[in-house]
Amino acid sequence: MTSTADLVCRDLTKDFTDFRAVDHVNFEVPNGSFFSILGPSGCGKTTLLRMIAGFQFPTSGDLLIKGKSMIGVGPNKRPVSMVFQHLALFPMMNIGKNVGFGLRQRGVAEAEIKTRVGRILERVGLPGIQDRSVDQLSGGQKQRVAIARCMVLEPDVLLLDEPLGALDLKLREHMKIELKTLQAEFNTTFVYITHDQSEALVMSDNIAVMNNGRFDQIGTAEELYYEPSNAFVAGFVGDANRFDGKVVGVDGQIVSIVTDGGAEMRGKTTAGVPAMGQRAQIFVRPEAIALLKDPAQTADHMNTGEWIVDSVLFNGANSLVILRHPKSGETIxxxxxxTGTFLGLSKGQSVHTSWAPEQARCFATEGQ
Amino acid sequence: MRSDQSKLGFYLLLSPLLLWLVTLIILPHMGLFAVSISEKVGVREYETGFGNYAVFFNEPLYWRTFARTAIMSIMTTVLTLLLGFPIAYYIAKLMRGRAKTTLFLMCLIPFWVSELVRTFGWMILLRETGVLSNFLQFTGVIDGPVEFLYNDAAIMVGLVYTSILFMIVPLVTTLDSLDDSLIEAGYDLGGSGFSILREIVIPHAMPGIVSGCIVVFMLSLGNYLTPILLGGKDSLWFTGLIYTQFITRFNWELGSAFGFLLLALSSTIVFLGLKLSRQSLTNTMGR
Structure with missing residues (x-):
């Protein structure tokens, strides 16, 4: 594994004067894969990326690129390139000069720079724009130029610092697919940081969920979505309904809790069984909840109940309904x-729900 | 009706500017030009001609002083730029928050006192019985008192000191607007400190550099006080010659011609500077 890993971080830690931004982070990124670091703002992901790029130096730990330690190596000497959040194209140069900047620094001959710049612009789908100035390009074109400017140097690792954040929604959706295609085409290791879970889920081979300077879980998109390792990952990746309550029963891996509002529900635990009476949280995905018009004829252990429709959020295929529990007032x-079964569902009607405990996750509340 | 009112407002707002331009700039210069092309042939007898300009070109002292003023002003400008750029870069890019404001204010503080007082301050430092001379004697570097005043170096020191603020302010403003991530991107793509300075920082700061240079050059060229006080009677600054013609010699005709030559000189050099740096006046001064 180590021999094929392009990027290895071992116990990487970064302390600032009053807090620890990155806390003993360990990971490996295999050659040619798309690795995302997903976390809320302020979780330390930018600091981590800047350490990989070389703009900040770790307090302790080691960072290896292609097996070579990068401690004490400046950003201009590392085989990594970075696509900045606002792209940082040089407005004082035209596109050709922008893309050729790195090659000029390496002392490549003028004619060679010209052919290589032409070739890379062709590969990102923008042939012949060398003489244009930066502000003549659209947002998506700038994005591709920024990637070309890095890829022309054939880096071992390409770092991307939320480069889609500045684009509008439609272009962002389009660029997600394009980035993934570009990555597959160049077969270069991409390390991508974002706070947008959908960007991470769509593009990545592997995702690390970062919280408070630590990696909570590393896995594929499916693993993070279906098998979250803790409450933070369950709540952060994908949409989920969350219930807080007290454990009232444990049956193997199935834990029953009574929520603060008084509703009883069951969920599966994978991260250690909480004790009776302990506080715990249950997470249920909206798509795991089946809606029924009549009371469910269900097997034991199923979570069933009758809820009042609070509002219907119509959004085509992503339509949601918000339900309110008649007793506890909790909403899901x-x-x-x-399928058309619930066409015309409106506020105040009552519906029945059911979901399998295996599709809900239960975690003991932290800090006890 | 409404458009009439707005037109009236426009002309009312324009009138101070027009008044200022016509009465304080265009009229005096027209008068000055009229005086400069009248030659005195007898008592209260004048003829129109370019004789006063001929006097300038035929007298080596005059045009040599002229050239010397131009060259020293250019040197002052270059020196101010070389000194001001690192200071401005430090303030704009390496400092944050309060330290930045404090440093910027500290550059301003000397300018709260008049130029005359500041120049006398330099005289206290540099004169024969001054601080520098005494200090060097005390440390044993020199045996007897040395006069540091009344030479070209003293003039340069004074001129740079007087004008450096006018270099730092536009530089800090333009460097402030340079996105830090551009510099980081330069390093990330393998650039060295020098190549980033040359390819990214200086091109970005060019409008500020040029506007600072224009202001400093004009201030130095038209400075009277500093060269006279620090350079003494040998200072030979062109404004000094103009002063002599007007006040001591009562030769307003020649003085006016000198004034026009100075105007032509500064315009020519600024024009050449803009052409060389491929900047336009609107791009540099209009920001």
């Missing part, structure tokens, strides 16, 4: 089936 989001 459930996906509205597109």
């Amino acid at each position: 989001h459930a996906t509205l089936p597109q």
